[in-house]
Amino acid sequence: MLPMANTHLYKPNLVIVISGPSGSGKSTVIDALCKTDETLQLSVSATTRKPRPGEKDGVKYHFLSKADFEKYIQQDRFLEWTAYGDNLYGTLKSEIAAAREAGKDSILEIEVNGCWEIRAQDQNLAPARSIFIFIVPPSFAILEERLRRRKTESETELKQRLDIAKSEVEVLKTAEYYDYWVSNPEGTVQQAVDHIQAIITAERCRIDAKFIETININALLSADCSD
Numbered sequence: 001m002l003p004m005a006n007t008h009l010y011k012p013n014l015v016i017v018i019s020g021p022s023g024s025g026k027s028t029v030i031d032a033l034c035k036t037d038e039t040l041q042l043s044v045s046a047t048t049r050k051p052r053p054g055e056k057d058g059v060k061y062h063f064l065s066k067a068d069f070e071k072y073i074q075q076d077r078f079l080e081w082t083a084y085g086d087n088l089y090g091t092l093k094s095e096i097a098a099a100r101e102a103g104k105d106s107i108l109e110i111e112v113n114g115c116w117e118i119r120a121q122d123q124n125l126a127p128a129r130s131i132f133i134f135i136v137p138p139s140f141a142i143l144e145e146r147l148r149r150r151k152t153e154s155e156t157e158l159k160q161r162l163d164i165a166k167s168e169v170e171v172l173k174t175a176e177y178y179d180y181w182v183s184n185p186e187g188t189v190q191q192a193v194d195h196i197q198a199i200i201t202a203e204r205c206r207i208d209a210k211f212i213e214t215i216n217i218n219a220l221l222s223a224d225c226s227d
């Protein structure tokens, strides 16, 4: 488990958005982070895509019918939602609220288009603060190799994902979408995990007048606690 200094001073407040092309390694990296950082809680996305073999409802995704997904849109239950390929993906507002109630930072895996929607409504997230991290694959050839190895998409879906990946990487040319980029080189996930953990640690220690409540100064002033 990751040793966290001054845990009694930190009030979890972050919405950490991890994005990047299909096959860049988002799920793999998030899995590893959640195993080592107990202050992170994965926000379970909703999707209309069919479960892959072994996937259970409510663990990585809430699997919804298209009709239910559309009903949730009408009921304004999504923080963001987007179409990707032939399916819909979205983040339920209730997931962020649940993490906050549990005293955790939320970590989200979001398609590139969905990021922009969350960025655009940053104010609605208050008192939480969002940070956006883009995972960069080493090359498109390796991206294709990873997706082929994973064997979860048909040939048509795979081609569609690779085409979309190119346009997604293009957004890095503008500095508007993301705060950080992290590369995920072939053969080791640990490097990307370590870099993202360093970013999260720095963001937890950030002093920002708007979010000064992140630091529990009263705990320091009133309690005789050491950490």
Ligand SMILES: Nc1ncnc2c1ncn2[C@@H]1O[C@H](COP(=O)(O)OP(=O)(O)OP(=O)(O)O)[C@@H](O)[C@H]1O
Residues within 6 Å of the ligand: 020, 021, 022, 023, 024, 025, 026, 027, 028, 029, 146, 147, 149, 150, 184, 185, 186, 187, 188, 189
């Ligand atoms: N650094 C790495 N080296 C080698 N293989 C990796 C690395 N990172 C991830 N992989 C593998 O690449 C494949 C794609 O990774 P993963 O499913 O995490 O990507 P993703 O970005 O979440 O994709 P999607 O958006 O399609 O869900 C998986 O089989 C995973 O085991």
